[in-house]
Each structure stands twice: as C-alpha cells, then as structure tokens.
Amino acid sequence: MFKKKPIITNRSQSESFCYFCVCKFMIEFIRMKKNIILILVLLTAVFVSAQNNTEEKYLLTTKVTTFGLSVPSITDPYLSPLVYSGVGLCYNTDNRRYFKPDNTNYSMQSKFSLSTGMLLNPALSSEMLYFGANYGWGANYHFRLKNKLRILAGGLWDVDFGFKNVPRNVNNPVNLDMATNLNLTGLLMYDLNMRRNTLHFQVAMQTPILGYMFVPPGGASYYDMFELGNTANAFHFSSLHNKLGLNQTYSVDVPFKQSIWRFGLHFQSLKYKANDLVFMHNETSLIVGTTFDAISFGGKKRKAPLNFISTND
Amino acid sequence: MKRYIYIFLSFVVLLSSCINEPPTQPDTYKGNFESLWKIIDEEYCYLDYKNINWDSIHTAYKTQVDTVTDQYRFFDMMAGMLGELKDGHVNLYSNFDKSRYWKWFTDYPANFNSSLVFSERYLGDDYRIAGGFRYKKIANDSIGYMYYGDFSNQFSDTNISLIMKSFSGCKGLIIDVRDNGGGYLDLSEQLASYFFTEEKITGYMSYKTGVGHSDFSKPIEVKTPAHKTVKWQRPVVVLTNRMSYSATNSFVCRMKQAPKATIVGDKTGGGGGLPLSSELPNGWLVRFSAEPMFDADMNQTEWGIDPDVKVDMNATDEKNGYDTIIEKAITILKE
Numbered sequence: 001m002f003k004k005k006p007i008i009t010n011r012s013q014s015e016s017f018c019y020f021c022v023c024k025f026m027i028e029f030i031r032m033k034k035n036i037i038l039i040l041v042l043l044t045a046v047f048v049s050a051q052n053n054t055e056e057k058y059l060l061t062t063k064v065t066t067f068g069l070s071v072p073s074i075t076d077p078y079l080s081p082l083v084y085s086g087v088g089l090c091y092n093t094d095n096r097r098y099f100k101p102d103n104t105n106y107s108m109q110s111k112f113s114l115s116t117g118m119l120l121n122p123a124l125s126s127e128m129l130y131f132g133a134n135y136g137w138g139a140n141y142h143f144r145l146k147n148k149l150r151i152l153a154g155g156l157w158d159v160d161f162g163f164k165n166v167p168r169n170v171n172n173p174v175n176l177d178m179a180t181n182l183n184l185t186g187l188l189m190y191d192l193n194m195r196r197n198t199l200h201f202q203v204a205m206q207t208p209i210l211g212y213m214f215v216p217p218g219g220a221s222y223y224d225m226f227e228l229g230n231t232a233n234a235f236h237f238s239s240l241h242n243k244l245g246l247n248q249t250y251s252v253d254v255p256f257k258q259s260i261w262r263f264g265l266h267f268q269s270l271k272y273k274a275n276d277l278v279f280m281h282n283e284t285s286l287i288v289g290t291t292f293d294a295i296s297f298g299g300k301k302r303k304a305p306l307n308f309i310s311t312n313d
Numbered sequence: 314m315k316r317y318i319y320i321f322l323s324f325v326v327l328l329s330s331c332i333n334e335p336p337t338q339p340d341t342y343k344g345n346f347e348s349l350w351k352i353i354d355e356e357y358c359y360l361d362y363k364n365i366n367w368d369s370i371h372t373a374y375k376t377q378v379d380t381v382t383d384q385y386r387f388f389d390m391m392a393g394m395l396g397e398l399k400d401g402h403v404n405l406y407s408n409f410d411k412s413r414y415w416k417w418f419t420d421y422p423a424n425f426n427s428s429l430v431f432s433e434r435y436l437g438d439d440y441r442i443a444g445g446f447r448y449k450k451i452a453n454d455s456i457g458y459m460y461y462g463d464f465s466n467q468f469s470d471t472n473i474s475l476i477m478k479s480f481s482g483c484k485g486l487i488i489d490v491r492d493n494g495g496g497y498l499d500l501s502e503q504l505a506s507y508f509f510t511e512e513k514i515t516g517y518m519s520y521k522t523g524v525g526h527s528d529f530s531k532p533i534e535v536k537t538p539a540h541k542t543v544k545w546q547r548p549v550v551v552l553t554n555r556m557s558y559s560a561t562n563s564f565v566c567r568m569k570q571a572p573k574a575t576i577v578g579d580k581t582g583g584g585g586g587l588p589l590s591s592e593l594p595n596g597w598l599v600r601f602s603a604e605p606m607f608d609a610d611m612n613q614t615e616w617g618i619d620p621d622v623k624v625d626m627n628a629t630d631e632k633n634g635y636d637t638i639i640e641k642a643i644t645i646l647k648e
Contacts, residue, residue, distance in 0.1 A: 123596025219521030
C-alpha cells in the first residue's frame, strides 16, 4: 500500500538557530556595508560604460583652416610673355578622416582653396588681377613607421579654376585656367613632445600626374571660342610630358590654451605647355590658421546623442 | 624600393625637359626691337596677304636701333616699323605715346559731316536717344533714320524693338554707321540679326596655328542668326564711309547678306583682322591683327567692303544743307 511521506511541519531547534544566524549576518552585512555595495555597483556601471565606449568608435574629422599672404608670379603668354609678380591672399580648408572607424589605414581628404592677387609686369606698366579656386578630393594610406612618425600616401582628384585679367590688353584682356587633375599626394607627420606640449610637424606634397586642361590657342580669341564655338585645340590631355607641378606645405601645429594653431609655408610651382605656349605659376605663401578635430551630426542616420546639445534643439 | 624611386625621378627630370620656356629678350633697345619684330613675324596675320617682306624690314630698321639715343626716338622708330603694316589695328602703347596708322581713312574723302546729320533736315535737336542710337523719322516721316557711332555702346532688344515700333509707319529704315570706328563684334552680330529672316553664313574667320606666315586654321563659319522676336522686314539701307571700321566693317559684311539691305556710301575702312595684344620687355604693349575675317565668298575684308551703291558727298549738296548719301538712301527706300 502506498504510504505518504511524512510532512515536517516543525524544524528542529538546531536547524532553526542556524537559519536565524545566517539571516541576521546578511542583514547586518547589508546594513554595515551599504556604502561598499553602492560603490561596487557604481564601479560596475562605469566599467560597463567604459566597455561600451571602447566598442563604439566615432570618426573625428581633422579640420584645418588657414589664411595666407602670398607672393605669386605668373607667366601667361596668351596675355603677355612677361612674368607678372605681386602680392596676394589665400584661403585653404582641409578636412581629413578615416573611411571607417575600425580601419585606421585608409583616410579620405577634401580640400578647398581660394587665392587672389594683384601682379605687375617688370616695367610696372601693366597690372594683372588674378583669382583662383581649387577643390580636391582624395584618399590616403597610412604608413606608421614609428610611434610618432607617419607617412600618408595616396591620390587626389582636383578641379582647378583661374581667372587672369590684364585690363590694358585691349582685345584679349582675360584668360581662364580650367583644369582637372589626378594628383599624387604625400604627407609626412611627426609629433615632437616638448615639456608641456606636443608639436605636430607636417610636410605635405602634391603633384599632378594626369589630367585635362583648357589652354586657348595663342592666335585665337575668346570670341572665336565662346561666340563662334570653335574650341579646336583648346582642350588638352595633360600628363608629366606637358604639365609639371609641385605643391609643398611645411607646417607646425602649436597648441595654445583651447586651440591648436598652424603656422607654415606653402610653395606652389606649376608649369605647363600646350599650343606652343608655356605657362607658369609660382607662389610662396606664409600661412596661419587653426586645426581641430570635429564630429558632425545631421541627417537621418547621424543624429546627435541626447547628451549633445544643439542650438537647433 | 630605392631603385624605383631613382627611375621615377629620372623619368620626371627627362619629361621636364619637354617644357622648355621660350628664350626671352633683354630689356635693351636691341632686345625690344627684336622682340617686337618677332611678335609681328610670328603672330601678325596679314604679312603674306599684304605681300610684306618682313625680313627686309628687319634689315632696314635694325641699323636704326644703334643710332637711337632716347626712348622717344626709339618709340618713333618702332612705330615707323609697325607703320609698314598699314593696319589701323596695329598700335604700340607706351606710357608717353600711342602709335597709330590712320591712312586708311585720312587718304580718302570724309563722306560724313556731323553738322549736316544733326541739322534740322535730318536729326535736328529733337531726336531721341536709345542704347547709343540717335533716331528720328525724316523725309516727311516716311523714313526711319538711326545714327550709331560706336559699336562699344551697348543696346538691348527692347531698345531696338521700341525704335522700330516708332518707325512702324515708315517705308524703310536707314542705319548710318559712318564714322563708326568699331567696338564689340557681338554687338555687330546682334544688330544685324534684326534684319535676317533665317540664320545665314555671312563670313569666315581663321586664326594662326603656327609661326609661319601662312599657318592658319581652317576657316570657321561666322553665322548671323535671325532674331527670334525683333525683326525689321521692310527695306533697310546701311550708310558707310571709310571710317566704318573693324566691328562696323564686320556689321556691313553681315548686312551684305541680309535679304532687304542695301549698302550705300563709300567703301568701308576695313580692319578685318581681329586684334590681340602682347608685350615687349620694356613693358610697352603691342596690338596687332591676329585673326583674318573673310566675307561669305571667302574674300578678305582687311581693305574694306565695297558698297552696293557707291555715293560720295557732293560739295554743292553739302553747301545747300543736303547729305548726298542720306538723300540717295531716301531715294532708294522710296522707290
């Protein structure tokens, strides 16, 4: 016959005492060590948060804005065989960031520059007004040779526009520069630790390799080209055989209180030939500007976290 | 790696030799003379057409360079050399003078008397002015008359439309471009376009492609379009004289092909070469004809364009207050 298991309704005295002691110890421990537990919980939260930060990386864009005083010299045989030289102003912006947060080997770069100048011929009898604009986009591979020495090498596609006006020329007072180029770019960066600051030295080089450019035939007028539509011999393939140039920028970034200032020298040397005309543009600029790292939010995908405050909010 | 760098650098050095700068002359009398001679030799477009032996001119003037003692005489000597080109589009500009060749009109009858044009018989005092045009109805309000003295004076379609509207009751229109020394070529095209019913080839242009005297591009068609909205469909007479030059010459060349246009007066002054400029080492500017322009039959227009009806001013008419050329135009339009 089936027998029921006896139900224990009362614990023995020794068992009850033991249970009581453990509970009491726990309560006392909790009471006494409340602060310790609180700290532990907080530390765990911070640790978890720190883990989250290292997992989720944000791409910073290094932005450089510089202004410069330049000394340009221009030879434009369409306007004059003489070398015009003078003074000018320039403005440059340069943005660089990695393509992806988890790959720090490849970065993209965009550049925009404006320049203007007033130049005179050697006899000071005629003046030239110059205005130039350039936009470029490129990519670089990062070589890390030593801890503080990096080399970036890559390519940059740019679009170049220039306007040159010699008012004294009665019938051909203007010539335009229009070109697009594929450039080789190189950048050498070195960080030098000083007592309090770290100075960031940089040497940037750029040279055109291939491209397409507008150069009017020496004997043709703009009336021919733009009114009558005769653009024969006005557009030319360019490569190292007819276009040589080198842009060099030597700069140092110096941190001040809450900003980093860039000081540098920029040398531009460009020479190209088409329609038996040899054009030259050399320029030396003293540049000053600022550089900072920034992150941008906007659009549907890149919304700012809640702890970022915008004036649009 | 080093090997490749050396190869690349050698390649660049080799290629850089492809871009040789042209030799430049020093800023001396001789250097400036040679520079001017070379610019004309390589870039002036009418040496062959005018049958000019530029080498012999070099020989003739080179001997004068050594005798020059100051910049004024040097300028006169250089201006004299440029004068051999017999071209109104050739000038030498210095800070103290501008050389010019004016015989293209000074050797011919003026065929224009502005005091007659502005007399009561024609424009008088009560003419209207719009976009560089001075205009009024003449010959008992039967003829519209517009004087246009400078192709550098801009005008708009609205200007022309309203001028033509004011002439709506007239039998014909006179456009007087006598003593108009030229200006913008695009204005000559615009003004001509009001008198065409369809686009037409009205001339050709070419430009120098090399340093040889006959190195020219293929002729490029110069078309005159018919204006889309503003049209004068009645007879028109264009009045010309020897001072109708450059862009005015181009306008007359176009109007020769306009369906209801008649050119009346004297042969135009020419100036068929579109000018460009260059500079000498001393900073003087030289302007010269660089692109020859041709009429619709590929005839050069440098020496001028013949009118359809040749008329010279008559001294007796002039004394009596009549402009012979305007009177002839009125007669043609009233026929």
